[in-house]
Amino acid sequence: MVIQCDKCHTKFHLDETRIGTGGTRVRCSRCRHVFVAHPPEPVASREQETMLVSDEGPGLSETGAGETSGPDIMFKEESMVDIKAVEAEKRKGTAESRGDGPKDAFSGKSREPEEKPPAQTGVRQGADRKKDFCRSYTWVVVSVIILGLVAAGYVVVSHSPGLAPAFLAFTGNIQADKPDAADTGARRLEILTVNGFFVETEHSGRLFVIRGKVRNNYPRSRRYILVKGRILDNRGQLVREKTAYAGNKLDEHDLKTLSLEEINTRMKNRHGSSDTNMDVEPGTAVDFVIVFENLPDNLSEFTVGAISSSPGNSVTGEQG
Structure with a gap:
């Protein structure tokens, strides 16, 4: 049910099951004003505005209208924008189901649409993985080629010395059949x-x-x-x-x-x-x-x- 502070006119939502038949003393969390809240009439309660409310804490006590002792019920203010959204949800639920609105109509939490990740994220990640794979594959191929040349050079030099000059010339280490210009006849x-x-x-x-x-x-x-x-x-x-x-x-x-x-x-x-x-x-x-x-x-x-x-x-x- 929705109640309104007599002093600051702030509206709040209060669980009607906590209000006694003769009324219950409540305290406004905004202006601290204490007044008596009465249970709603059976017919008019569906037309009132709904508000969110939270108890001050565990152990709150409720008293009748004639009682003056015991802690007052505390409730918190909610923005009017949220109240209107809740009222719209409640009216929609009433039209669909003859009874009370959806259970989460008074939760006080705004329902924001869940953000979905952009569809291109997976594509971009897949492209990055493909690029990394290609880069790694290239290094593997280059390493295999280098190791193959080294192994071939070792075999040629060890088992076929006559082919060594031509092989070294092919790999770019020396130029075959060309005298060493640095040797002036003193090297040996x-x-x-x-x-x-x-x-x-x-x-x-x-x-x-x-x-x-x-x-x-x-x-x-x-x-x-x-x-x-x-x-x-x-x-x-x-x-x-x-x-x-x-x-x-x-x-x-x-x-x-x-x-x-x-x-x-x-x-x-x-x-x-x-x-x-x-x-x-x-x-x-x-x-x-x-x-x-x-x-x-x-x-x-x-x-x-x-x-x-x-x-x-x-x-x-x-x-x-």
């Missing part, structure tokens, strides 16, 4: 038995001499083998470097008696003494001597390396 030359010492000379003062051997590890003969010596100070800085052709002999007597100009001329002879630097066969080692003059006192170490050579006379035109 090996320095052996290096020794460094000082010599006091008659004409050039104190000289530092590097003596050693260089071996030809190429499959064919080589000529004009050239080596370089480098002198470093105690800080590791380069002090002097000098080149000399292999095959030129300078013994201790020559170093002490010859002038510096004569010594340098011998080191620049690319044929070597008795043409020993003309056709150095594979596996053969030849002597070399590098002489330094006018060096500072803070010398620390020296290095030697082969820097170039040319194919021997027997294979003219071959490089590397």
Whole structure:
């Protein structure tokens, strides 16, 4: 049933079963006014406006119209918009069923249509899953191809060495049948038995001499083998470097008696003494001597390396 506060005229819905036949004292939750609510008349109760009401809490007591003690019934205000919606629901239910309206007509909760997810969500999610699958599948295919190439390369190199250059050229690692431009004829030359010492000379003062051997590890003969010596100070800085052709002999007597100009001329002879630097066969080692003059006192170490050579006379035109 719907009741109205005598003071603030706010309408409320109250369970009529809680009202005694002689009336029950109630308190307005808005203005706190206390008044007596009477039960509705049997016929007129269907035409009154409906309102939502909630009890103040458990343990509320009801008294008759003549009783003045005990807690008053508390009820809460509901917006007029909701009341009108409830009244419309009740009138609709009355027209359909001769009796009371639907049980949820007085629930006080607005019925909002449930939001359905957009129909495209599933399509979008399916497209995303398909895209992820394609991406994963692509990576799997690429990985299988790479592993296949690695395995094929291992088989070719291990069991068919003759096919290795062509296979490596196919995979882009090297270019087959093309000489390595970086090899100046020194890649397979090996320095052996290096020794460094000082010599006091008659004409050039104190000289530092590097003596050693260089071996030809190429499959064919080589000529004009050239080596370089480098002198470093105690800080590791380069002090002097000098080149000399292999095959030129300078013994201790020559170093002490010859002038510096004569010594340098011998080191620049690319044929070597008795043409020993003309056709150095594979596996053969030849002597070399590098002489330094006018060096500072803070010398620390020296290095030697082969820097170039040319194919021997027997294979003219071959490089590397």
